[in-house]
Amino acid sequence: MEVTTHRGTGPLQQVIEIGPHRILTDVKPEFGGEDSGPEPHDILAAALAACTTLTVSLYAKRKGYPLDDIKVSIKHGQEGAAYGLHRTIEYIGALDDETKARLTDIANKCPVHKTLSGTIQITTEAI
Template structure:
């Protein structure tokens, strides 16, 4: 999968193209943007929240756990030299304590969590114009 961006209509707005999907991102007003869409770090937090929900839901269904719903929130921001993601998970359903504990173990193994806590490499090349 390839993700591409191009300038949107605002001062700093960008259009993100992911396959057939288009999303907007922008900088906050205090950073010179118009806040016409989530900031890039918001998408990072959203990816963690969505991946957590999907992974836990799939596991619970496969195991027959009585998980009726899951709510995941991620607070995020700079804290000194570190960028911090604080995830809160709320399980909705008649789960036994050991089932909830297992689901939390699974949440910590979702692909985005593993990507963010593992080793990453970014390669940059400049294309000819």
């Protein structure tokens, strides 16, 4: 899968194209944008939240756990030299503490969590 970006209609708006899908990203007016879409770090946090929800939901369904819903929120921002992502998971359903702990272990194995927790290599080619 290839992701591409190009300038949108606003001064800093970018159009992200992921296959047939399009997402806008922008920054707040105080930074020169129009706030017409989430900022890039918000999209990163959303990817972690969505991957967590999908991974846990699929696992719970496969195991027959009574997970009625799952809500994931991510607070994020610069914390000194590191960028922090603080994830809160709310399990909705008749789940005991042991099952919730197992689901949290599974959440930590979602592909985006593993990517962000591992070594990331970025190569850049300017043309």
